[in-house]
Amino acid sequence: MLRLLMAIACLSSIVATAQTTAWPTHPIKVVVPAPAGGPYDRIMRPLAQKMATSLGQPLVIDNRPSAGNIVGTQYGASAAPDGYTLTMTGMLNTIAQGMYDKIPFDIAKDFEPVGAIGEGAQWLIVRSDSGIASLSDLLAKAKKAPGKVDYASSGAGSTGHLLMELLQRAAKVQLTHVPYKGGAPALQDVLAGVVAVMIIPPNAAQASVQSGKLRVIAVSSAQRSPAWEDVPTFAELGYPDLTVSSWVGLSAPKGTSAAVVNKLNAALIQALNDKALLQHLDAEGLTPLRTTPKQYGDLVVKDLNRWSALVRSLGLRAN
Structure with missing residues (x-):
């Protein structure tokens, strides 16, 4: 009986190894929880083509958009852990986790992290003829007239909104939040002079900065951008808590096997x-981020803790 059990165990191990070695044998679905043609989609499609070359199977994009990226992410979390369904995750998930009641998944616990794709900084912008030439100008104006300076965002709980809340706390000023249904209409009102500022x-x-219509007065990255060397970072200006990059x-x-996750990570790198x-x-x-699965998982947990605490303290609810 002992020999039989050992033989079964060995056979199971051989089968599992063979399955992992053979993987993938058919196309892999990549859930993009955002609309076709949007930023997530534009990032993922060329990346999928490159990964398909090294994996030897197509990566098929499945767009499932919704508020907070919840619908698509839930679908990805509940898929079979066989390596044939991946989900594009990002910092937005860590914000949404604290804003929405009864999210049917946990972004940190219900996924195996594969790896980061990249991160992007945020700009604090004003109209060039606004009379605001620097962050100190903006804060001075806000202190002189508390609540009279408006700022736009793409919506409550967006990265721009949360960064402006952090700025107000750090600088001890009060501005008025004007949320929009998306970044495009918010930007249009800044360009039109309806709202003073946004991130x-x-x-x-x-394009609007290059044409001279807008001015960048601070950037949220850890270092200045080589392409915009004259734009200071928030940290340089005395606000290190605003060093934030949105990542995907x-x-x-x-439950996806470590062997499959490692193959996916290698293809991603x-x-x-x-x-x-x-x-x-x-x-x-x-900017590309080349991480191990663990490093990406640590990033998810870190920002989940950070943004959940801020969202709770602001009393933000999206429901």
């Missing part, structure tokens, strides 16, 4: 070393 990803405002990555359902893909990511305002 926005660089790729969304770059790939995750697999909880290889893709992130491709020059053409790096140029595409740069155009999207994204």
Whole structure:
């Protein structure tokens, strides 16, 4: 009986190893919890093509958009842990976890992290003719007239909104939040002079900055951008808590084998070393992040703790 049990165990191990070695044998689905043509989608499609080359199977994009990226992420969390369904996850998930009641998954516990894709800084922008030439100008104006300076955001709980809340706390000033249904209408009202200021990803405002319509007065990255060396970081200006980069990555359902996760991570790293893909990511305002699965998991947990605490303290609820 002992010999029989040992033989069964060995056979099971051989079968499992063979399955992992053979994986993948058919196309892999990548759930993008955002609309086709949006930033997530534009990042994932060329990346999927590069990863498919090294994995030997196509990566098929499945767009499942919803508020807070919840619908698509839930679908990815509940998929079979066989390596054939991946989900594009990001910092937005860690914010949404604290804003929505009864989210049917836990972004940190219900996924196996595969790896980060990249991160992007945020710009604090004003209209060039606003009379605000620096962060100190903005804060002086806000202190002189508490609550009279408006700032736009793409919605309550967005990265721009939360960063402006952090700035108000750190600088001890009061501004008035004007939430919009998306970044595009918010930016249009800043350009029109309806709202004074907003925080926005660089790729969304770059054309208007280059044309002279907008001015960047601070950036949320840890270091200045080589392409915009005259723009100071928040940390340089005395606000290190505003050193924030929005990030995205790939995750697999909880229980996916370590061997499959490691293969996926290797394919992801290889893709992130491709020059053409790096140029595409740069155009999207994204700097590549090459992480191990554990490092990506640690990033998820770190920001989940950070943003959940801030969201709770602000009393923000999206329901």
